[in-house]
Amino acid sequence: MPELPEVETIRRQLAEAIVGAEMVGVEVRQAKCFAGSQKVEGEIIRAVARVGKYLFVHFESGRGLAIHLKMTGRLVIDVPWYDTVPHTRVVITLADGRKLYYWDTRMFGYVKVIERVGEEQLKVKAKMGPDPWEMTEIELLRRLQKTGRSVKEAILDQSLLAGVGNIYANDGLWKARINPRRKTDTLKLSEVKVMLKSLRHVMERGLATGGASDNSYVNAKGEKGSYQNEFLVYGRAGKPCKRCGIALKRIVVGGRGTWICKTCQI
DNA sequence: GACAACCTGACC
DNA sequence: GGTCAGGTTGTC
Numbered sequence: 001m002p003e004l005p006e007v008e009t010i011r012r013q014l015a016e017a018i019v020g021a022e023m024v025g026v027e028v029r030q031a032k033c034f035a036g037s038q039k040v041e042g043e044i045i046r047a048v049a050r051v052g053k054y055l056f057v058h059f060e061s062g063r064g065l066a067i068h069l070k071m072t073g074r075l076v077i078d079v080p081w082y083d084t085v086p087h088t089r090v091v092i093t094l095a096d097g098r099k100l101y102y103w104d105t106r107m108f109g110y111v112k113v114i115e116r117v118g119e120e121q122l123k124v125k126a127k128m129g130p131d132p133w134e135m136t137e138i139e140l141l142r143r144l145q146k147t148g149r150s151v152k153e154a155i156l157d158q159s160l161l162a163g164v165g166n167i168y169a170n171d172g173l174w175k176a177r178i179n180p181r182r183k184t185d186t187l188k189l190s191e192v193k194v195m196l197k198s199l200r201h202v203m204e205r206g207l208a209t210g211g212a213s214d215n216s217y218v219n220a221k222g223e224k225g226s227y228q229n230e231f232l233v234y235g236r237a238g239k240p241c242k243r244c245g246i247a248l249k250r251i252v253v254g255g256r257g258t259w260i261c262k263t264c265q266i
Numbered sequence: 267g268a269c270a271a272c273c274t275g276a277c278c
Numbered sequence: 279g280g281t282c283a284g285g286t287t288g289t290c
Contacts, residue, residue, distance in 0.1 A: 002284065003284060003285095006284080032272095053286095069285090071283070071284060072273090072283085072284085104273095105275065106272080106275085106283090107273055107274080108273065153267090156285090158285090165284055165285070166285085168284095214283095215276095215283065216275095234284090255269070255270095257283080
């Protein structure tokens with residue numbers, strides 16, 4: 001899916017577009033991608049929040065939506081093309097005639113109508129780690145030392161650190177010169193400090209470029225981002241390391257594709 | 267910790 | 279035909 005920068009891009013655009021709007025109905029085209037009551041007529045949208053990679057749409061009534069895009073989910077407002085294409089799973093109509101589309105080829109993601117969305121958001125927040133800007137290096141070191149996993153698996157664990165996905169994990173570790181297979185208990189505080197700074201940096205690039213559209217990601221207006229044009233290592237097997245020039249390798253860590261420079265990342 | 271599962275599609 | 283895919287959850 002979209003990772004933190006992509007989800008945050010969608011959140012900002014969606015907040016801009018739909019806060020204050022009134023809902024009139026939900027059309028469920030794929031039951032697998034929807035849960036809860038379809039009765040939303042008259043609900044006024046008050047806010048759009050993000051926790052890690054989850055989105056929460058709050059209504060004035062206290063009800064709301066919980067949305068997760070997983071791998072291929074898109075959330076697009078007022079792009080009528082989505083009315084007629086395959087894989088549009090849920091369509092929410094607003095009183096002004098605009099429609100909010102949930103599109104998802106693989107159907108891992110979902111839109112749920114939640115009766116008390118504030119509580120739901122707190123529940124999700126509670127099981128999730130801080131995001132990279134809320135996290136201190138001491139806290140991250142402490143959390144890493146509690147597990148014996150590889151550092152890459154650890155930073156992808158949303159309960160340890162929220163919002164990091166495979167793209168930014170790979171690029172962040174390369175920038176920090178840390179080998180993804182390193183066991184977390186071997187990391188020194190100085191390394192954790194550099195890693196956190198690097199993760200923040202690549203995710204800030206992701207935000208600044210509107211996200212990574214290597215695959216299916218588009219923002220809430222249906223537009224691609226451009227972070228894929230500056231991937232540091234993600235998906236770049238065989239291409240030269242941007243630091244030392246040797247060919248990057250693809251390995252597997254924790255079952256996920258992982259790209260490294262064998263000389264730069266110790 | 268390693269895998270399988272949930273799905274469809276792209277690519278070799 | 280096989281492999282891989284930005285995520286999460288649940289099983290041995």
